[in-house]
Amino acid sequence: MSLPPSVTSVGAACAHVMLTADPQAKLMAARAVARAWRLGRLAHRFDATMPDRPARPDTPILLSPAHMPRRGKIGSERARIAMLHALAHIEFVAIDLAFDLIGRFGDQFPPDFTSEWMKVGADEAMHFALLDRRLRQLGSHYGALPAHDGLWQAAEETAGDALARLAIVPMVLEARALDITPATVDRFEGAGDMASGKMLRRIVDDEIRHVAAGTNWFVWATKRMGIESPKYYQMLVKRHFRGSVKPPFNDSARRQAGLTEEFYAALAT
Template identity: 60%
Template structure:
């Protein structure tokens, strides 16, 4: 049976779903439908410039975001889990857009990989959403970082730039900061929260590996050094330098060796 619906139209529909829980479910459904062969590998639908988002949380410039602090107060814990939920919510859109915007030029393996990433991010968001509710809060109660989608807008013209910045900078940064966060949560006696962070860290290593794999393969098509090309694209499209310290072992497990990033640290 030939699928009647294209993968690009399914991705666009998920991107234009504003309700956070519904978007998470839509992302997982697109990934499942693709895996089961229910979506045609055609790209007949243009991706939106910006996904649909709920009215809350209020999105603020990073400079205007209230300081979260590192304390173990109830307010501080809620702020931490809310910030993480927002990152994962936007990550759903970033992965969906990657597959829908660049899938025609990059091929079916690329689409499968990034739809799988989108499904992971949706699962992460669902875990964090439940965590917030268990703490008596909800996603949208606090303001959130407005700048996460800007990287997608700046790299919408170039798959190599998108790969260089989103999985290989933004998600790689998660590999750097999560271990310390994990130790802090364990120190607070929050075993449930620690399990969530452990799962996210394991998955993010795989996500960085997926981005790095496709970036290296794309560089090879043009006979370019992936390390040199990556440094050039990061300087062009990422505001500010990379911040040490780095989780070198997790980055290496994802295929992101020191040759890529060591001399870009600020």
């Protein structure tokens, strides 16, 4: 997929991804933008306004988290499809989160920030493609079930503060995925679904790098500000995160990402 001729800057490219509604077209746009940046075809210029909300397809129907139907035990194929659909939606939204982060805040960071988050955006597109393909192998597809809109609420909450966005999205929400995905893998494999388990292992390995990207740039920025990273992180989480930071924690994976206990232990509930 090639980009429209008018898309010549990083800002315009990020807005292009976000304003693409169709899932297949969005993942192709994400890949095309990441490739264009890698090949030096986009100016490091932030001349486009990021939309308040990304474009969305007609399906899935979006519900509040409280109104989502229960998935049931993972032993049934129906429950596994529901879980894979929920994960596919997370990855679909994560495409927009990565490109919104670049387009909204990239001018506050050096070009390496754009390079790293372009890779993250391409990863999220690949994860979505893997999950949607697995759903189709099981006789379903993305959009067949309702999904919740909680992830984008976190983006709206942190739209005015780059460090709050880094603290909440990669360092809380994606870090939580490091905590819970290994047990999810075990449940899939325990039900005999080895293909899904293998796919989820691949995804969680990538997510360690994504949490590391968030943590490293958060620390970079706070050091430049002359403030203590863990304490500032804790303040931002208390201010902007509506949920709770709760164990059990995958301390090993978090350490690999640079998100050590001094960041989150004081927040644990």
